[in-house]
Structures are given as C-alpha cells and as structure tokens.
Amino acid sequence: MAALDAVLSTIDANLDASTERLFDLLSIPSVSTDPAYAQHCLRAANWLKNQLNGLGYEAEVRATPGHPIVVGHAKAKRKDAPHVLFYGHYDVQPPDPLDLWESEPFAPRLAERKEGQDIVARGASDDKGQLMTFLEACRAYEANGGLPCNVTFLFEGEEETGSPSLPAFLAAHKDELSAADLALVCDTGMWNSATPAITVMLRGLAQEEVIVRGPSHDLHSGMFGGPVLNPIHVLAKIIADLHDEEGKVTLPGFYAGVPELPEDIAEQWRNLDFDEKAFLSGIGLTRVGGEPGRGVIEQIWARPTCDVNGIIGGYTGAGAKTVLPAQASAKFSFRLVGKQDPKAVMESFRAFVRERLPTDAKAEFISHGASGALQLPFGSEALNRARRALEQEWGKEAALVGCGGSIPIVGAFKRDLNMDALMIGFALDDDRIHSPNEKYSYTSFHKGTRSWARVLDALAA
Amino acid sequence: MAALDAVLSTIDANLDASTERLFDLLSIPSVSTDPAYAQHCLRAANWLKNQLNGLGYEAEVRATPGHPIVVGHAKAKRKDAPHVLFYGHYDVQPPDPLDLWESEPFAPRLAERKEGQDIVARGASDDKGQLMTFLEACRAYEANGGLPCNVTFLFEGEEETGSPSLPAFLAAHKDELSAADLALVCDTGMWNSATPAITVMLRGLAQEEVIVRGPSHDLHSGMFGGPVLNPIHVLAKIIADLHDEEGKVTLPGFYAGVPELPEDIAEQWRNLDFDEKAFLSGIGLTRVGGEPGRGVIEQIWARPTCDVNGIIGGYTGAGAKTVLPAQASAKFSFRLVGKQDPKAVMESFRAFVRERLPTDAKAEFISHGASGALQLPFGSEALNRARRALEQEWGKEAALVGCGGSIPIVGAFKRDLNMDALMIGFALDDDRIHSPNEKYSYTSFHKGTRSWARVLDALAA
Structure with missing residues (x-):
C-alpha cells in the first residue's frame, strides 16, 4: 500500500x-x-x-x-x-x-x-x-x-x-x-x-425483418374484400401473439439463459434511488410498462425484450384508399441478456412466424444481425x-x-x-x-x- | 302485349x-x-x-x-x-x-x-x-x-x-x-x-384512420426498451382483436342489420357456377379466406368486412434502426351490408380501440367518410x-x-x-x-x- x-x-x-x-x-x-x-x-x-x-x-x-x-x-x-x-x-x-x-x-x-x-x-x-x-x-x-x-x-x-x-x-x-x-x-x-x-x-441485440405476402398484387377492397387474405392482418396477429397479457415474450424457449437477478444486485439497484417518475415524465409517460413487478432499471439493464421498430403495408399517404395490400413488413428487434442464444432466439422467431401463416401467406426473413x-x-x-x-x-x-x-x-x-x-x-x-x-x-x-x-x-x- | x-x-x-x-x-x-x-x-x-x-x-x-x-x-x-x-x-x-x-x-x-x-x-x-x-x-x-x-x-x-x-x-x-x-x-x-x-x-363503406401515440418522442430501443410502451404493439393487438378465429369481426354490434341471404337467392348464386378456383388463381391464392363456409360471391356481395388498408409506424427504410416509435397509425375500412348503421359501426370501432389502449397510450381518429x-x-x-x-x-x-x-x-x-x-x-x-x-x-x-x-x-x- x-x-x-x-x-x-x-x-x-x-x-x-x-x-x-x-x-x-x-x-x-x-x-x-x-x-x-x-x-x-x-x-x-x-x-x-x-x-x-x-x-x-x-x-x-x-x-x-x-x-x-x-x-x-x-x-x-x-x-x-x-x-x-x-x-x-x-x-x-x-x-x-x-x-x-x-x-x-x-x-x-x-x-x-x-x-x-x-x-x-x-x-x-x-x-x-x-x-x-x-x-x-x-x-x-x-x-x-x-x-x-x-x-x-x-x-x-x-x-x-x-x-x-x-x-x-x-x-x-x-x-x-x-x-x-x-x-x-x-x-x-x-x-x-x-x-x-x-x-x-x-444487452445483446438480434434484428430481423419479416415481409408477409398474400395476393399477387394490390386489390380493390370493394371488389375483393372478404374472401381475400390481408397480409397486414396476418402480421398484426403475429405481433400481437409475441407478448402475453403479462408483457412476457411468448417465443418458445425465449427465456432460456435469462438469469434472475442475484438478490444482492437487486438490493443494490433498489438502493440506487432511481427516479422512475422523472424517467417516465421525461418521455411523456406515467406508468412503468413491460413485465409487471419489474422496475425500469431491471427491465432496461437485465431483462430481454421483443420490440417492433417499424411496420409498413398498404396505403400510407394522406386520406384513404380502398386497397387490399399484397404485402406488409415489420422490423423486429430482440434485446438479449444473460446466456440467451441469439441464433436460437432467431430460429424460434422464424418458426413462430411460420406457424402463424395461414394458407397462401408467405414470409420472407431478412436478418439485420444478432449478437448475444x-x-x-x-x-x-x-x-x-x-x-x-x-x-x-x-x-x-x-x-x-x-x-x-x-x-x-x-x-x-x-x-x-x-x-x-x-x-x-x-x-x-x-x-x-x-x-x-x-x-x-x-x-x-x-x-x-x-x-x-x-x-x-x-x-x- | x-x-x-x-x-x-x-x-x-x-x-x-x-x-x-x-x-x-x-x-x-x-x-x-x-x-x-x-x-x-x-x-x-x-x-x-x-x-x-x-x-x-x-x-x-x-x-x-x-x-x-x-x-x-x-x-x-x-x-x-x-x-x-x-x-x-x-x-x-x-x-x-x-x-x-x-x-x-x-x-x-x-x-x-x-x-x-x-x-x-x-x-x-x-x-x-x-x-x-x-x-x-x-x-x-x-x-x-x-x-x-x-x-x-x-x-x-x-x-x-x-x-x-x-x-x-x-x-x-x-x-x-x-x-x-x-x-x-x-x-x-x-x-x-x-x-x-x-x-x-x-356494399356500404366506412373508413377510419387511427393514430396511436405513446412516448412523447422516438426513443432508443437499447436505452429504453422494456418498460416503455410501444404504439406498434398496441395497434397490432387492436388489429388482431378485430377478427376472431372464425374470421368474424368482433366489434360489438357489428352484425346488427346484417341479413342472412334468403335461401332462394343463395340457391340462385350457387347456380351461377362462379369459378372460385379461377378467381383465386388470378390473384395468386389457392384458398377462400374470410368467413368459413361462405363462398367468394356471398362474401364479396353480401357480407360485411373489416380490413386494414394501410399501416405505418417507426423506421421503414432499408436496414434496421433501434427505435421505439412515438406513434403508429393504420387506415381501417368497413364494407357494410344490409341495414348496418355506418355511424353505429364507427362508434363501436372507436370504443373498441379506446378500450384496448393501455395507460399512457392515446388514440386519434380521422374519419374518411361513411355510407351504408x-x-x-x-x-x-x-x-x-x-x-x-x-x-x-x-x-x-x-x-x-x-x-x-x-x-x-x-x-x-x-x-x-x-x-x-x-x-x-x-x-x-x-x-x-x-x-x-x-x-x-x-x-x-x-x-x-x-x-x-x-x-x-x-x-x-
């Protein structure tokens, strides 16, 4: 010394x-x-x-x-x-x-x-x-x-x-x-x-884009609406299915390798006196979302996520257009923690999407990288x-x-x-x-x- | 004569x-x-x-x-x-x-x-x-x-x-x-x-655009992902909820005023020998979607629909961006039949959306017209x-x-x-x-x- x-x-x-x-x-x-x-x-x-x-x-x-x-x-x-x-x-x-x-x-x-x-x-x-x-x-x-x-x-x-x-x-x-x-x-x-x-x-990050295709071309919603598959609906259902009522990600195997926080670390984080109210009000919110019972710090530092970062399909200009779109696409990202395997998560995600494709819907996947x-x-x-x-x-x-x-x-x-x-x-x-x-x-x-x-x-x- | x-x-x-x-x-x-x-x-x-x-x-x-x-x-x-x-x-x-x-x-x-x-x-x-x-x-x-x-x-x-x-x-x-x-x-x-x-x-037509807003501005999905509300998820859940497993629209009261087809008309339409296979293959599909048991003609002429004609939110350019969007929007259209009241359908739709907004999510509605x-x-x-x-x-x-x-x-x-x-x-x-x-x-x-x-x-x- x-x-x-x-x-x-x-x-x-x-x-x-x-x-x-x-x-x-x-x-x-x-x-x-x-x-x-x-x-x-x-x-x-x-x-x-x-x-x-x-x-x-x-x-x-x-x-x-x-x-x-x-x-x-x-x-x-x-x-x-x-x-x-x-x-x-x-x-x-x-x-x-x-x-x-x-x-x-x-x-x-x-x-x-x-x-x-x-x-x-x-x-x-x-x-x-x-x-x-x-x-x-x-x-x-x-x-x-x-x-x-x-x-x-x-x-x-x-x-x-x-x-x-x-x-x-x-x-x-x-x-x-x-x-x-x-x-x-x-x-x-x-x-x-x-x-x-x-x-x-x-946290790690795995990013995947999905394009869901249905009819071969855009269709008039009056002349075709009803019996025709709408790719936006298919995609929305997939996105909705990705979280349960509790805010947990539903991908099979997703939480494999996600550790619970050691009690001493959890205790230490509680003692950091993080101001959740100030955090939320700074971004225009009032309530902690995500997994119930887990605070902002724990969720951002130590919990995995699944988020859609972008979505587009059909007519998106001003006013309305009676179109049934031929395709819709979304960009997904997964924040990963602990020993979650990015490759396994991506494989589970692709299988999850494929299982939810009705007859005649096809999905194309574009990987934007994955690291644990x-x-x-x-x-x-x-x-x-x-x-x-x-x-x-x-x-x-x-x-x-x-x-x-x-x-x-x-x-x-x-x-x-x-x-x-x-x-x-x-x-x-x-x-x-x-x-x-x-x-x-x-x-x-x-x-x-x-x-x-x-x-x-x-x-x- | x-x-x-x-x-x-x-x-x-x-x-x-x-x-x-x-x-x-x-x-x-x-x-x-x-x-x-x-x-x-x-x-x-x-x-x-x-x-x-x-x-x-x-x-x-x-x-x-x-x-x-x-x-x-x-x-x-x-x-x-x-x-x-x-x-x-x-x-x-x-x-x-x-x-x-x-x-x-x-x-x-x-x-x-x-x-x-x-x-x-x-x-x-x-x-x-x-x-x-x-x-x-x-x-x-x-x-x-x-x-x-x-x-x-x-x-x-x-x-x-x-x-x-x-x-x-x-x-x-x-x-x-x-x-x-x-x-x-x-x-x-x-x-x-x-x-x-x-x-x-x-068929009648009612069109409504919905903008779902969450955080006050776009956020970095690494720094904020987890506890923060994602408007794309909220919107996707609403879209997914709008149809049940049977392809029926779930809006309360939606089918009020929708008549079942008189048997003689149904019989007549069956006898028209409409070529469903040719109809479907012309648009790249193989299966009649929508309400099970109802054919293409009945669905297009005599059944109401709910379709999303466009959706957009977050980053939609090439590649990926780790953004949690402040808003997402979709354009909905309802094809109406029989005595369905466009005003009642729109009111039911707005209530349906509002009921599904979690704390901190707000919805703005833009009507693009409604007629029975x-x-x-x-x-x-x-x-x-x-x-x-x-x-x-x-x-x-x-x-x-x-x-x-x-x-x-x-x-x-x-x-x-x-x-x-x-x-x-x-x-x-x-x-x-x-x-x-x-x-x-x-x-x-x-x-x-x-x-x-x-x-x-x-x-x-």
Missing part, C-alpha cells in the same frame, strides 16, 4: 501538469467523420504515440483504411503481473452547432461552477479526458518504480463513426492483442457525481477487486450497473479476442457529450486518475 | 338507324378528364339534348362548375303512369395508349368475331352504348303511340372523374328530379353473355317486374347480383333524392372498358334496347 500511496501523491502533486497535457490533446480537432480533419486525427494519434514513447513504452501509429490506430505495450515491474488491454478513442464528434458554444470547442478551459470546476472542450468527456485518466495513472506509476500490470494500449480514431476499421484490425493483430487477460474500457460513466460505477452487463449479451460474472475476482478499489477512492460502494444498449467495441473484444471487459469511466450524465459545451468534471479527471491507480494496484495484488 | 310487340318490331326494324345514331355519339371524343376535350363534352351534351328534343321531349343542357348535365322530361301516354329517372353518362375515359388500338378510338366500327359482332370504340360499353339502349327503346315507343312511363333523363359528363358536380346539382334540382319514383341506372353488366343481371346490392349499403328489397315489385321482363327477352332468369364496391351515383340518389335504383346493364366482363379496343356486343346493344322496352312496359303494367 505504501507504493500506491506514493503513486496517489504523485498524481495529486502533478495534477496541473496532467491537466496541461489533457489540454494539449483537447486542442487537436480530431473530428473523425469529416475528411477535412483527417490530418488532425493523425496528429492526435502521433501525440498519443509520443506520450507512450515518452513513458518508455513501445508504441506505433498503425494505418487502417480509415484513421490510424495507436498500439502500445508497457511492461510491469513484476514478471508475473497480470496483463490488461486498455481501450480508448482519440476521435471526437464535430463541434457543430458552433454558435451554441460559450467558448471555442478546441480551446479547452477550466470553468468554475458551484459544485466545482469543469474542463470544457469537445472531447473533454468523450473520450479524451477519460483516456487521459488512465495514461496519467500510468505516468505516476512510472515515477514510482513502474507499473503493477502489463498494459497493452489500444487507441482508435473511428469510434464516433462506428469503428469500421476495428474488427479487421483486431483480427489481424489477434495474437498481439489477446495476450492480455482483461480489457479495460473507459468509455462509460459514474452512477452520479458521488457514486462510481462499473458497467457489468450489456455481454456480462462480467458478478462474482469475478477482477470485478471484486476493481469494485473495492473504487470504493476506497470515492468512499462509496461502486454501483454495478447495466447498459440497455450495446457497446460494439466490448462485443468485438469478446467475439474477436475472447476477452472480457471491465467498463469503468467517470463521465457524468450532464457532460453534454456530442453537444455544445461538452465538459468533464475536474473531479472526474483527478479522482478518475487516482481510481485507475488503485484499480491497477488491486488487479495486481 | 300487342303494343309491346309493336315496339319490339320497331326496334328490330330500325336497328341499323339506331346503330348509326350510336356511332354519331361515339365519334365525339368527350373525354372528361382532359380540359383540351371540353368542347367535345359540350358537343356530346348538345347532341343528347337534340336527340331528346327530336323525340318531342323537353330537354336542357345545364351548366355546372365542370362539364354540363343534360336533363330531359318525357311524359307517358297514360296519366297515372309510374315515373322513372334514367341515369347515364356521356363522358369517356381517355383513349390512351393509342398505339394499342386496332382502329381509331373515336371512329366506331363493327368488328366480326366468332360469337357475333362487336361495336368497337372508346365509350362503346362505358357508357354511350348502354345509354343509347334506353334512348332507342324510348324512340320505338314514340313511334308506337308514346311511353308507358313518365321519364326524367339525367346525363352527366363527369362520371369518369368522380362526378364532382353531381351532388350539388342533385341538391339544387331536388324537387324536379325527385318527382320520379325509381332510378334506372345502366352502368352495370350481365352475369355472362347469355344471362342478364340486375344489381340489387351495393344500398339494397333493392329482394321482394320489391319493381324488381320482380324487371326480372320477369329480362327473362322474357333473354330466355333465362335474370341473376340478382351484388357489387362489393360502391357506385357513388346510386348512393347519391338514395341520400340526396331518397330514391332506390334499379341497376340494369348489358356490359360484359370482356368489354375492355377504360382499355384499348373497348367494345360493346352488338347483341347487348340490340337485345339491351329490347330489354328496356320490356322493362318500361313491365313497370307500367
């Missing part, structure tokens, strides 16, 4: 210099979506490589079909130390609309507010500030004899455009990258400004250690949270490198990421850096 | 002259939808007025906001004779595509074929040929001492463009036009070339007389048929003049109306004229 204390002291003492380095990076307009900024993306990549080299780490800027990826390797001072892969991204969203910014988006500054200071700039929170908390923690270790873990650094420059080059890059460098035991991903947030969080579950949920086992050692480390820094138990959506990079690590990810970040809900006046709390930056120092120490203990 | 025989002989003897007059009318390109032909529409109206005047009838070409309407009045030779209103239209569809015509569309000719001769020209069947059958029957009566019925003639020039000027015209001339007891409408067809038909039932079915009572005296008259001419019982769609003019007579209509026409399914090489069977023209002579005689008997 003496060594960690020294590292934390170094972080505190060097906070101004750390902030200056972050400001350097924030001043590079590394907007990935606009080709006009490509040189700045390259500059940011080189800047990161130089930082890694400056710490004595091997590092390269590697070309991709898009913006380059920076890969670095740092050795721990101990030979038997664990090995982590740290992921961050140096690219940012465009700053537009510019006229809503109170200061230049790429001229970072400290802004005072009642609760403390904020670092204001495009990318301050997403993801340069978060990325630098880890780098500055490493720097403090190097000033105190070296890292407790082996670290592979992976900084991409296309996260804001959907990481198009990353999967091929992971595949091409699989041996090099999968030498690590665990990925650390810093692109997530705290529960609130006082409560750190570790994101331990991401990701979950760091609740009792895993790395998770427990990281959780205790965060509690020591923040004086408050770290919330184990879920995320209803997917974080593609985490799925890619699992799929392509077979590597779990520990998702820890210090962003706050009001950081205005992707919006004007993006900020990162100075406390997040400072205590985030200290948190990583503690987490690395704990993982190596 | 001696008087009628004389009239029929006159018709036979003057057939060539009658045909020449029809050719005169057919040579006027009275296309109503194209303003370039407006002068020809006026010419056709004047031509009809002159024909009526030539027979000694009072007649006028009356201006409307669109093409003029011809109104004429003919007195019966007997004072206590019944009074009929005969409706036809002098306008025609454009002849395009011209290159598919085997002769000039407005240069009428007689074409030989195995089964007999055809009159070929745009408007030969729809509706100039049909209209002239009635006028030539009147002419034969005038050559034999006068008409057996008082007749009001109503010839419009906008039927092919939806009769936009007619409702206001009926309202403005209500007293004049509603002096008649019964409307005769010649815009319909035979069952087949050997079997005359009287159209005795037209029209039916000439099966046992009515006029119908029985007309039926016997047709049987005498064709040597075969006249089929009492229905029409699944609406014929707006018949609805207008009922609504605006409170007048029933006897729909008799001699068109055949292969007349190619609205298409190149439109034709009217010479037999239809000849025996159609004779048929009207018999019908007028029968109505006055």
Whole structure:
C-alpha cells in the first residue's frame, strides 16, 4: 500500500501538469467523420504515440483504411503481473452547432461552477479526458518504480463513426492483442457525481425483418374484400401473439439463459434511488410498462425484450384508399441478456412466424444481425477487486450497473479476442457529450486518475 | 302485349338507324378528364339534348362548375303512369395508349368475331352504348303511340372523374328530379353473355384512420426498451382483436342489420357456377379466406368486412434502426351490408380501440367518410317486374347480383333524392372498358334496347 500511496501523491502533486497535457490533446480537432480533419486525427494519434514513447513504452501509429490506430505495450515491474488491454478513442464528434458554444470547442478551459470546476472542450468527456485518466495513472506509476500490470494500449480514431476499421484490425493483430487477460474500457460513466460505477452487463441485440405476402398484387377492397387474405392482418396477429397479457415474450424457449437477478444486485439497484417518475415524465409517460413487478432499471439493464421498430403495408399517404395490400413488413428487434442464444432466439422467431401463416401467406426473413449479451460474472475476482478499489477512492460502494444498449467495441473484444471487459469511466450524465459545451468534471479527471491507480494496484495484488 | 310487340318490331326494324345514331355519339371524343376535350363534352351534351328534343321531349343542357348535365322530361301516354329517372353518362375515359388500338378510338366500327359482332370504340360499353339502349327503346315507343312511363333523363359528363358536380346539382334540382319514383341506372353488366343481371346490392363503406401515440418522442430501443410502451404493439393487438378465429369481426354490434341471404337467392348464386378456383388463381391464392363456409360471391356481395388498408409506424427504410416509435397509425375500412348503421359501426370501432389502449397510450381518429349499403328489397315489385321482363327477352332468369364496391351515383340518389335504383346493364366482363379496343356486343346493344322496352312496359303494367 505504501507504493500506491506514493503513486496517489504523485498524481495529486502533478495534477496541473496532467491537466496541461489533457489540454494539449483537447486542442487537436480530431473530428473523425469529416475528411477535412483527417490530418488532425493523425496528429492526435502521433501525440498519443509520443506520450507512450515518452513513458518508455513501445508504441506505433498503425494505418487502417480509415484513421490510424495507436498500439502500445508497457511492461510491469513484476514478471508475473497480470496483463490488461486498455481501450480508448482519440476521435471526437464535430463541434457543430458552433454558435451554441460559450467558448471555442478546441480551446479547452477550466470553468468554475458551484459544485466545482469543469474542463470544457469537445472531447473533454468523450473520450479524451477519460483516456487521459488512465495514461496519467500510468505516468505516476512510472515515477514510482513502474507499473503493477502489463498494459497493452489500444487507441482508435473511428469510434464516433462506428469503428469500421476495428474488427479487421483486431483480427489481424489477434495474437498481439489477446495476450492480455482483461480489457479495460473507459468509455462509460459514474452512477452520479458521488457514486462510481462499473458497467457489468450489456444487452445483446438480434434484428430481423419479416415481409408477409398474400395476393399477387394490390386489390380493390370493394371488389375483393372478404374472401381475400390481408397480409397486414396476418402480421398484426403475429405481433400481437409475441407478448402475453403479462408483457412476457411468448417465443418458445425465449427465456432460456435469462438469469434472475442475484438478490444482492437487486438490493443494490433498489438502493440506487432511481427516479422512475422523472424517467417516465421525461418521455411523456406515467406508468412503468413491460413485465409487471419489474422496475425500469431491471427491465432496461437485465431483462430481454421483443420490440417492433417499424411496420409498413398498404396505403400510407394522406386520406384513404380502398386497397387490399399484397404485402406488409415489420422490423423486429430482440434485446438479449444473460446466456440467451441469439441464433436460437432467431430460429424460434422464424418458426413462430411460420406457424402463424395461414394458407397462401408467405414470409420472407431478412436478418439485420444478432449478437448475444455481454456480462462480467458478478462474482469475478477482477470485478471484486476493481469494485473495492473504487470504493476506497470515492468512499462509496461502486454501483454495478447495466447498459440497455450495446457497446460494439466490448462485443468485438469478446467475439474477436475472447476477452472480457471491465467498463469503468467517470463521465457524468450532464457532460453534454456530442453537444455544445461538452465538459468533464475536474473531479472526474483527478479522482478518475487516482481510481485507475488503485484499480491497477488491486488487479495486481 | 300487342303494343309491346309493336315496339319490339320497331326496334328490330330500325336497328341499323339506331346503330348509326350510336356511332354519331361515339365519334365525339368527350373525354372528361382532359380540359383540351371540353368542347367535345359540350358537343356530346348538345347532341343528347337534340336527340331528346327530336323525340318531342323537353330537354336542357345545364351548366355546372365542370362539364354540363343534360336533363330531359318525357311524359307517358297514360296519366297515372309510374315515373322513372334514367341515369347515364356521356363522358369517356381517355383513349390512351393509342398505339394499342386496332382502329381509331373515336371512329366506331363493327368488328366480326366468332360469337357475333362487336361495336368497337372508346365509350362503346362505358357508357354511350348502354345509354343509347334506353334512348332507342324510348324512340320505338314514340313511334308506337308514346311511353308507358313518365321519364326524367339525367346525363352527366363527369362520371369518369368522380362526378364532382353531381351532388350539388342533385341538391339544387331536388324537387324536379325527385318527382320520379325509381332510378334506372345502366352502368352495370350481365352475369355472362347469355344471362342478364340486375344489381340489387351495393356494399356500404366506412373508413377510419387511427393514430396511436405513446412516448412523447422516438426513443432508443437499447436505452429504453422494456418498460416503455410501444404504439406498434398496441395497434397490432387492436388489429388482431378485430377478427376472431372464425374470421368474424368482433366489434360489438357489428352484425346488427346484417341479413342472412334468403335461401332462394343463395340457391340462385350457387347456380351461377362462379369459378372460385379461377378467381383465386388470378390473384395468386389457392384458398377462400374470410368467413368459413361462405363462398367468394356471398362474401364479396353480401357480407360485411373489416380490413386494414394501410399501416405505418417507426423506421421503414432499408436496414434496421433501434427505435421505439412515438406513434403508429393504420387506415381501417368497413364494407357494410344490409341495414348496418355506418355511424353505429364507427362508434363501436372507436370504443373498441379506446378500450384496448393501455395507460399512457392515446388514440386519434380521422374519419374518411361513411355510407351504408344500398339494397333493392329482394321482394320489391319493381324488381320482380324487371326480372320477369329480362327473362322474357333473354330466355333465362335474370341473376340478382351484388357489387362489393360502391357506385357513388346510386348512393347519391338514395341520400340526396331518397330514391332506390334499379341497376340494369348489358356490359360484359370482356368489354375492355377504360382499355384499348373497348367494345360493346352488338347483341347487348340490340337485345339491351329490347330489354328496356320490356322493362318500361313491365313497370307500367
């Protein structure tokens, strides 16, 4: 612990210099979506490589079909130390609309507010500030004899455009990258400004489009209506059948692999004091829908869904038209949790649809992809250690949270490198990421850096 | 009967002259939808007025906001004779595509074929040929001492463009036009070339659009999916609930006023030898849907329906989007029969929808109009007389048929003049109306004229 204390002291003492380095990076307009900024993306990549080299780490800027990826390797001072892969991204969203910014988006500054200071700039929170908390923690270790873990650094420059080059890059460098035991991903947030969080579950997603066909062509509803099959009715019946009265999904086998929440996690989530009323009123609703007896948080983080995201058939213009349509189609998506098998769910869904087709109705299926949920086992050692480390820094138990959506990079690590990810970040809900006046709390930056120092120490203990 | 025989002989003897007059009318390109032909529409109206005047009838070409309407009045030779209103239209569809015509569309000719001769020209069947059958029957009566019925003639020039000027015209001339007891409408067809038909039932139509709203705006299905109401699901459930397993409509009270088909009519329809297999294969189907045990003809002519004519909600472009939509909408139509009350059906439908809205779902309704079915009572005296008259001419019982769609003019007579209509026409399914090489069977023209002579005689008997 003496060594960690020294590292934390170094972080505190060097906070101004750390902030200056972050400001350097924030001043590079590394907007990935606009080709006009490509040189700045390259500059940011080189800047990161130089930082890694400056710490004595091997590092390269590697070309991709898009913006380059920076890969670095740092050795721990101990030979038997664990090995982590740290992921961050140096690219940012465009700053537009510019006229809503109170200061230049790429001229970072400290802004005072009642609760403390904020670092204001495009990318301050997403993801340069978060990325630098880890780098500055490493720097403090190097000033105190070296890292407790082996670290592979992976900084991409296309996260804001959907990481198009990353999967091929992971595949091409699989041996090099999968030498690590665990990925650390810093692109997530705290529960609130006082409560750190570790994101331990991401729902999976399977998407399927169904086109139901009936008559060979559109028909006049007067001349044909009655004996003729209406594909909209067939499709509506299928959609209606997909949920029972209790809001549960009726697909056979759908809940296979869906775990009940461990009581301690359920208890912890109840204690998060999530404001359901505010959540609902923000979207114009008054009542929690879905599965009765399960709250908003549990349903979004830990329960699977079946939703129709779009439907179309027949005449949809203004007024009315007496047409019996030849076809109708709908786009379905399934959010998956636990060990639900996306392939089995899709097969069950297709069978479910086929069983409900009356004579003369045909269905065509179009898959829009399927990937399973990701979950760091609740009792895993790395998770427990990281959780205790965060509690020591923040004086408050770290919330184990879920995320209803997917974080593609985490799925890619699992799929392509077979590597779990520990998702820890210090962003706050009001950081205005992707919006004007993006900020990162100075406390997040400072205590985030200290948190990583503690987490690395704990993982190596 | 001696008087009628004389009239029929006159018709036979003057057939060539009658045909020449029809050719005169057919040579006027009275296309109503194209303003370039407006002068020809006026010419056709004047031509009809002159024909009526030539027979000694009072007649006028009356201006409307669109093409003029011809109104004429003919007195019966007997004072206590019944009074009929005969409706036809002098306008025609454009002849395009011209290159598919085997002769000039407005240069009428007689074409030989195995089964007999055809009159070929745009408007030969729809509706100039049909209209002239009635006028030539009147002419034969005038050559034999006068008409057996008082007749009001109503010839419009906008039927092919939806009769936009007619409702206001009926309202403005209500007293004049509603002096008649019964409307005769010649815009319909035979069952087949050997079997005359009287159209005795037209289904009504009520149309309603429903917009179901849930969240105040579109939401990300990852961040919100589960506890949040999906309007597409709500709408699909409503649509699914509208029919039971037997294909019957479940709206409370929906079947109030729906008569079971009288056994003699059902028997007659069975004997029509309708080819269900050919009907189905023509639209890519193999099985009669809808209400089990009821055939195609019964369902289309005599049973009510509920159909969704269009549905839309959420993302409907290419690929997939993880959106929970704020709203979904569908266009519903109800074909009505017998004494079903359109207003009651619509009220039942709205209540049905409202009862199925979960908390936080709202529905907006947009009416696209509602009108009841029209039916000439099966046992009515006029119908029985007309039926016997047709049987005498064709040597075969006249089929009492229905029409699944609406014929707006018949609805207008009922609504605006409170007048029933006897729909008799001699068109055949292969007349190619609205298409190149439109034709009217010479037999239809000849025996159609004779048929009207018999019908007028029968109505006055």
